Amino acid sequence: MFMRFFTEIQIPEFPDQMDYSKSMMFLGSCFSENIGQKLIDLKFDVDMNPFGILYNPESIANSLRILLEKRVFTEDDLFQDQGLWNSFYHHSRFSDVDRDSALEKINKRISSSNEFLKRADFLVITFGTAWVYELRKTGQIVSNCHKIPAAEFKRFRLGVFEVTNVYRELLEQIWKFNPDLKVIFTVSPIRHWKDGAIENQLSKATLLLAIDNLIKGFGDKSCSYFPSYEIVMDELRDYRFYADDMLHISPVAVDYIFERFSKAAITGASRDISKSMLKINKAMSHRPVNPNTTEFKKFLEQTLALINRMSEQFPIVNLNAERNYFEQELEKL
Incomplete structure (x- = not known):
């Protein structure tokens, strides 16, 4: 009798699969970067993280709203700190010592990604954490704190129904903008250890339950889930698949997840x-x-x-x- 030495996650093929004629947008945490970059290297048509790496569902939702309305950022949307002009909606890769250069990078990318989303066939959204940071003086949930002192933020965890309701409304708006778009959700396998071990698990559970609510609500023809989190927790539950910090996953693990993703999602x-x-x-x-x-x-x-x-x-x-x-x-x- 054949013996299995690990618990394998069963991943059925997606009903609609990616191919070289399709366009894919990836938004979210490091998983989006890892998988998106591999597809770019293989010459697939991919737009990856037009706001930079994003971790929480609210920041990802804000980014999608900005793309849908093709919002133009102005100098009032930026703040200066330690010689750099930054946006609380963007990763630091969009920051610049020159304010106009920062705005140009931001607005060019919003414009091109708006057009890309309009014709995209797939939108892959990766949630990293349900914990968010809200800027006390404005009430804005930020995408990146940009090393601003923690005292200026209120930290709290989003709830399951809070995330579900935000995305139920948002996805309906997106499908009016692009009726044929297929949405794939994933949860990042990277643990947010600074949140705390228990808090991290509660966060991941929140994200998983919210995604489950959305797929049940809209149906698996419109939304799908790829179990990257479960693959690492069950199939790769060994520290040899982690980087030196024991939190991020190793290149070998990324390659393995990409292989599983390819078999399920690509023709x-x-x-x-x-x-x-x-x-x-x-x-x-x-x-x-x-x-x-x-x-x-x-x-x-x-x-x-x-x-x-x-x-x-x-x-x-x-x-x-x-x-x-x-x-x-x-x-x-």
């Missing part, structure tokens, strides 16, 4: 294309000890031939940058 044909794309990516990162060899020239020619075959077979995948790279490498020899 078999597109997974086959992505395997060839992965070969091209590895070839681009290859650095020979001595480039002036016939073997390296042959390697470049074979990779260029693969790119040309893929371009002919799958014209939807833009490989111009990769083709130019290998043509230039051949010209150097």
Whole structure:
């Protein structure tokens, strides 16, 4: 009898799957960054975190509302601290020493992501924590505290029905904006240890229950859930799958979760294309000890031939940058 040495999460294929002809927006915590970046590297059409990394459901909801209305940020929406202009709606990657430059980055991204969301086929939302920070002087739940003293914020945990009600209304607005959009929810497997061990579990439970309410309410044809949290807790429950801080997950764990995500959410044909794309990516990162060899020239020619075959077979995948790279490498020899 075959013995299983771990508890495997059963993940059925999604009724609607991603492929190279589809567009996907990823919003939320580090899981969105990890999975979204892998898809970008494989040349899928992805818009990833147009406000930067977001952790709580309210901040993600605020970001989606801003995209829907295509809001234009002004200087009144920014504040200066320690030489940087920041937005409480944005990650620090949008901060800048120059106020106009910060506004330009913010507004350009809102404009392009509004257009992307309008035509997107999938929206993947990753909740990280139900704990939020509310700026005392304005009552705004912030996306990023930007190292402002903790005394200026009120910290509390959102409730299950609070999150459910916010997203019930928000998703209806989104589907008026883009009726064909499919929504996939996930909960980040990364523990927010600063919240406390028990508080973290209560937070994750809140998020899971809210998502369950939404899927039951709207139906699994409109909303789906991918169990990234459960995969780490049950299949990868060993510290060898964690980074040095014992909280974030390791690259091996990210690769494993992405593999499970791909099998559930991406068509078999597109997974086959992505395997060839992965070969091209590895070839681009290859650095020979001595480039002036016939073997390296042959390697470049074979990779260029693969790119040309893929371009002919799958014209939807833009490989111009990769083709130019290998043509230039051949010209150097």
